[in-house]
């Protein structure tokens with residue numbers, strides 16, 4: 316490897332004077348993202364230096380270097396992002412960086428369930444920011460996202476199984492899935508970067524191939540990372556005309572737990588039981604306990620109020636500027652008792668100052684997270700005195716195909732639980748206009764095909 320540079324950009328990536336590469340060699344721009352402490356820095360440093368150092372600072376780093384992949388010298392620009400988006404500025408820089416990147420390594424730690432849950436939110440941000448750039452708003456740029464589960468060496472602390480990881484990668488539409496230990500194996504890390512390159516190379520050669528956001532036809536094919544890259548490309552070329560098809564590429568043949576996703580799709584078609592029950596049950600193992608009675612409501616949502624009947628309160632003037640809610644990690648949990656009073660603002664609704672007060676019963680929460688009861692209590696205490704001190708939660712607002720409105724919520728679990736705990740009938744929310752495909756990022760194959 317050569318030409319290694321490391322930066323520590325504090326402002327937006329656009330301000331970084333990173334090393335320019337020669338015209339002939341188009342660099343691959345990779346963003347490594349994931350919850351804090353999952354091993355993002357460790358993996359990039361391991362790939363570049365082959366060493367596992369152990370402790371790294373939590374800052375953002377930017378690297379440029381060359382490496383040989385599949386007998387070709389590749390010029391890399393790698394942004395090792397931070398895992399905690401603690402302020403509005405950081406969150407917006409983060410989204411700018413997503414727009415800059417052409418390929419993503421999305422990491423979680425098998426020892427940290429919370430980091431596993433966060434991958435959905437990160438993928439949502441990727442989809443959201445890549446879609447926004449397209450002229451045609453119905454298409455999502457087909458950027459490769461490789462899902463990586465790290466720290467497999469800590470087998471006694473494992474909280475997420477390989478099956479759950481693989482399933483999640485399929486559900487949220489990742490190009491492929493790897494389980495690795497950055498500490499134990501440099502080869503596993505190299506395989507991750509190699510796959511990212513392969514998918515990126517394919518995308519740069521065939522940029523027009525897009526993934527439709529519709530749920531129409533799904534074509535799945537299995538591509539093993541050991542395959543000859545030219546074979547992968549020729550396989551993919553055959554699909555160029557299939558404009559409406561979505562290509563789901565899965566790398567790595569992984570012993571007994573690897574699924575044939577084509578088979579899964581067929582099963583999905585034939586066996587609704589699998590789609591509606593099993594994914595949810597298995598999801599419950601990773602997300603906490605599934606609200607069984609909610610599952611029904613989620614599958615066939617009951618008719619709910621349309622926006623005009625929701626009480627709209629012009630609360631903007633009393634809302635303080637708040638930082639990121641949606642990306643908080645363990646550091647903020649340490650200060651959890653101060654959560655409600657800390658300044659917070661969600662990434663999804665950062666530019667949206669309208670706050671609605673809606674009946675809590677209108678909100679559909681298909682997943683039940685693991686709660687920190689102390690945190691719930693401390694929020695409940697504040698709620699009793701001054702409801703405005705609690706930041707609004709983000710609610711995905713999806714219009715049904717035949718009218719009606721559906722309100723799904725995934726974050727803000729402690730605030731939601733605190734409201735329930737003290738018997739509040741209403742909750743302050745920020746509505747994030749969303750689509751069925753946004754919902755699919757959260758619910759994967761358990762997502763309803765239509766909302767009507």
Ligand SMILES: Nc1nc2c(ncn2[C@@H]2O[C@H](COP(=O)(O)OP(=O)(O)OP(=O)(O)O)[C@@H](O)[C@H]2O)c(=O)[nH]1
Pocket residue numbers: 349350351352353354355356357358368369370371372373374396397398399465466467468469495496497498499
């Ligand atoms: N056991 C084990 N520990 C690891 C592995 N990879 C990273 N770590 C440790 O996990 C901790 C966090 O690693 P980092 O690379 O700093 O994680 P990060 O995702 O960059 O964290 P932030 O910078 O906070 O976003 C460090 O103490 C690493 O030594 C691994 O494969 N196995």
